[in-house]
Amino acid sequence: xxxxxxxxxxxxxxxxxxxxxxxxxxxxxxxxxxxxxxxxxxxxxxxxxxxxxxxxxxxxxxxxxxxxxxxxxxxxxxxxxxxxxxxxxxxxxxxxxxxxxxxxxxxxxxxx
Amino acid sequence: xxxxxxxxxxxxxxxxxxxxxxxxxxxxxxxxxxxxxxxxxxxxxxxxxxxxxxxxxxxxxxxxxxxxxxxxxxxxxxxxxxxxxxxxxxxxxxxxxxxxxxxxxxxxxxxx
DNA sequence: TGACTTACTATGTCTGTCGTAGTATATTTA
DNA sequence: TAAATATACTACGACAGACATAGTAAGTCA
Numbered sequence: 001x002x003x004x005x006x007x008x009x010x011x012x013x014x015x016x017x018x019x020x021x022x023x024x025x026x027x028x029x030x031x032x033x034x035x036x037x038x039x040x041x042x043x044x045x046x047x048x049x050x051x052x053x054x055x056x057x058x059x060x061x062x063x064x065x066x067x068x069x070x071x072x073x074x075x076x077x078x079x080x081x082x083x084x085x086x087x088x089x090x091x092x093x094x095x096x097x098x099x100x101x102x103x104x105x106x107x108x109x110x111x112x
Numbered sequence: 113x114x115x116x117x118x119x120x121x122x123x124x125x126x127x128x129x130x131x132x133x134x135x136x137x138x139x140x141x142x143x144x145x146x147x148x149x150x151x152x153x154x155x156x157x158x159x160x161x162x163x164x165x166x167x168x169x170x171x172x173x174x175x176x177x178x179x180x181x182x183x184x185x186x187x188x189x190x191x192x193x194x195x196x197x198x199x200x201x202x203x204x205x206x207x208x209x210x211x212x213x214x215x216x217x218x219x220x221x222x223x224x
Numbered sequence: 225t226g227a228c229t230t231a232c233t234a235t236g237t238c239t240g241t242c243g244t245a246g247t248a249t250a251t252t253t254a
Numbered sequence: 255t256a257a258a259t260a261t262a263c264t265a266c267g268a269c270a271g272a273c274a275t276a277g278t279a280a281g282t283c284a
Contacts (some may be wrong), residue, residue: 006124008123008211009217011117047263048265105121121238122272159273163232188280190282
């Protein structure tokens with residue numbers, strides 16, 4: 001079984017996280033499960049990588065956090081949710097364009 | 113003009129270099145020009161990135177170096193040429209497989 | 225002759241990733 | 255009901271690859 005090294009993914013963790021948050025605000029644990037599920041178990045983000053991405057992206061103004069209960073009745077442990085800002089959405093789209101270009105470039109060096 | 117950030121490329125510089133060296137042994141300056149040319153000017157590898165990749169890959173046993181003159185008459189300044197080892201070729205093919213997988217995974221998070 | 229190209233080496237900084245460890249609540253299972 | 259497991263984080267330090275900066279030195283061309 002081939003595994004994806006994180007060095008390859010590096011620089012795209014933020015994009016993946018933003019992609020998920022653009023559908024709906026979410027929090028760490030849920031996002032990590034979604035990344036695993038969307039990638040068919042092929043990529044599992046490390047906890048520390050994920051949480052440090054939150055810190056970085058919030059500092060960069062790409063996401064905003066808010067603390068809330070899991071359900072409206074106020075049950076369960078409070079979580080830190082994140083939502084994407086306008087700047088974050090711009091950044092995401094920029095990264096998507098960049099990805100198309102990168103893909104083309106790397107492809108030229110593969111299996112030649 | 114969109115530019116490719118090196119964080120994205122990170123982890124694929126070695127693969128690009130090996131791809132070029134598999135066609136024929138080469139040296140720093142020539143490889144950097146080839147990367148630029150093959151990528152249609154979209155990616156220009158930094159000198160220090162390139163030379164440190166040589167050091168790393170030689171240490172890892174993926175490439176071997178030899179010093180030679182540019183032409184058989186012994187004119188011109190000597191250069192350090194590199195050729196790919198058997199281990200390096202294996203590594204290259206492994207990275208190519210990994211790339212196909214990575215591409216699929218990242219693609220799932222793009223423009224959704 | 226002087227600018228420019230070629231062909232490097234040395235050194236130190238930065239950033240994202242990740243290993244390790246710890247805290248604490250909530251839920252499930254024996 | 256106690257123990258195990260899942261959830262939901264924070265703190266800290268190490269590491270590797272990329273890169274900025276700087277310098278050396280030979281060869282080429284105007």
